Amino acid sequence: MSSSAAASSFLAIFYILLTFFIRGSISATYSNPNHQLSVDFYSKTCPQLEQLVSSSTAQQFQDSPVSGPATIRLFFHDCFVEVGCDASILLSSNPGSGVPAEKDAHDNKPLAVEAFNTIEKAKALVESKCPGVVSCADILAIAARDFVHLAGGPYYAVKKGRRDGQVSLASRVKDNLPRANSTVDQLLNLFASKGLSQADLVALSGAHTIGFSHCNQFGSRLYNYRGTKKPDPYIDRRLLKALQMSCPHRGGNKDVVVPFDVNTPFTFDHMYYGNLEAKMGLLTTDQALFLDPRTRPMVQALGKDKTQFFQAFSMGMEKMGSIGVKLGTEGEVRRYCSKRL
Numbered sequence: 001m002s003s004s005a006a007a008s009s010f011l012a013i014f015y016i017l018l019t020f021f022i023r024g025s026i027s028a029t030y031s032n033p034n035h036q037l038s039v040d041f042y043s044k045t046c047p048q049l050e051q052l053v054s055s056s057t058a059q060q061f062q063d064s065p066v067s068g069p070a071t072i073r074l075f076f077h078d079c080f081v082e083v084g085c086d087a088s089i090l091l092s093s094n095p096g097s098g099v100p101a102e103k104d105a106h107d108n109k110p111l112a113v114e115a116f117n118t119i120e121k122a123k124a125l126v127e128s129k130c131p132g133v134v135s136c137a138d139i140l141a142i143a144a145r146d147f148v149h150l151a152g153g154p155y156y157a158v159k160k161g162r163r164d165g166q167v168s169l170a171s172r173v174k175d176n177l178p179r180a181n182s183t184v185d186q187l188l189n190l191f192a193s194k195g196l197s198q199a200d201l202v203a204l205s206g207a208h209t210i211g212f213s214h215c216n217q218f219g220s221r222l223y224n225y226r227g228t229k230k231p232d233p234y235i236d237r238r239l240l241k242a243l244q245m246s247c248p249h250r251g252g253n254k255d256v257v258v259p260f261d262v263n264t265p266f267t268f269d270h271m272y273y274g275n276l277e278a279k280m281g282l283l284t285t286d287q288a289l290f291l292d293p294r295t296r297p298m299v300q301a302l303g304k305d306k307t308q309f310f311q312a313f314s315m316g317m318e319k320m321g322s323i324g325v326k327l328g329t330e331g332e333v334r335r336y337c338s339k340r341l
C-alpha cells in the first residue's frame with residue numbers, strides 16, 4: 001500500500017471509530033504465613049466459580065464491548081489504592097457519612113459504569129449458586145482476566161482467596177494512581193511502591209492496546225506541550241491532525257473518547273508497542289516509555305514478540321493482583337459488591 005493510501009485508510013478507520021465511540025460518560029504486599037492466594041481456593045466451596053464468571057463476562061462482552069477495557073482498568077485502580085486488590089473501589093459512598101468513597105474520587109469518575117455493572121452481574125450469578133462464599137475482589141480479578149482473553153489476549157490462571165475491604169476513601173485515590181502526564185521516574189517510583197518492577201510497568205501499560213481515553217487526558221499534547229504553546233513534537237503528524245479534529249482546543253464535546261490503538265482498539269495484541277515506536281502513543285506516559293532509554297529496549301522487544309508480551313503481561317497481572325490482598329479472616333465477603341455487610 002502506498003503511504004498516502006495508508007494515511008487515508010488510517011484516517012478513515014480513526015473517524016469511523018470516533019463516530020461510534022462518543023460515550024455518555026464513559027507498599028508492600030501483605031503476606032500472612034498462614035494464608036495465601038491459590039488457584040484452587042474455591043475448589044470445594046464453589047467449584048464452578050470460573051464458569052459462572054465467564055458466562056457473565058462473555059455475555060457482557062457481547063452486549064457492551066466497552067465493558068472489557070473498563071473492567072481491566074477498574075481492576076488496576078482497585079489494586080493500586082487502599083491498600084490493594086480488595087474491591088474497595090466497588091463500594092458506594094455512604095450518603096450519611098459525608099465521606100466520599102474511592103469510586104467518587106475525581107480520578108475515578110471516568111471509570112465506565114459498564115465495568116461496575118459487569119461485576120455486580122457476575123456477583124449476583126455467583127451468589128445464586130455459592131451464597132456468601134466468593135469475594136468481590138476475586139470476581140473482579142477473574143473478570144479482568146476473562147476480558148483480556150475475550151479480546152484476544154492471554155489466558156492466565158488467577159490465584160484466589162482475596163477478601164473484601166471495608167474501607168474506601170476518595171482521599172486515598174489521587175496519590176496512588178499515575179497521571180496521564182507523569183514522568184517515567186514518577187511511574188517507576190509509584191510502581192516500585194506497590195512492589196512492581198520496571199518490566200511490570202512496561203508490560204502492564206500494554207493494557208492500553210485496548211480501550212479509549214477522553215480528550216482532556218492528552219489535550220495539552222495537542223496544543224501546549226509542556227508550556228511551549230506548540231504540540232508535542234513526539235507525536236505522528238497525521239495522528240496529531242486527526243486528534244486535533246476530534247478534540248478541538250476550545251468548545252469540544254467533553255465526552256468524546258478516542259482509541260488508544262487506532263487500528264485495533266478492541267483487540268488485545270502487541271500493537272501498542274509498535275505504535276509507540278511510530279510516535280503514535282496517546283498519553284504522554286505511553287510515549288515516554290519509548291523515549292526513555294531505560295524502558296525503550298523492552299518496548300522494542302515486546303513490539304516484536306507477541307508471545308513475550310503475553311507472558312510479561314500475565315506475570316504483571318498476577319503480581320498486580322496480589323498487591324495488599326486481605327487473607328484469612330481479614331475483611332469480609334460481601335453479598336453486594338457496592339455495600340458492606
Ligand code: HEM
Pocket residue numbers: 026066068069070072073076110111112178179180181182187204205207208210211212213214215217283285
Ligand atoms: C502506567 C501508568 C498508567 C497511566 C498514566 C494510565 C492512564 C490512563 C488514562 C488517562 C486512561 C483514559 C481514561 C479516560 O479518559 O477515560 C486510561 C485508560 C485505560 N487504562 Fe490506563 N493508565 C496506566 C496504566 C494502566 C494499567 C497498569 C492498566 C491495566 C493493567 C491500564 C488499563 C487501562 C485501560 C484498559 C484503559 C481503557 C479504559 C476504557 O476504555 O474504559 N492502565 N489509562
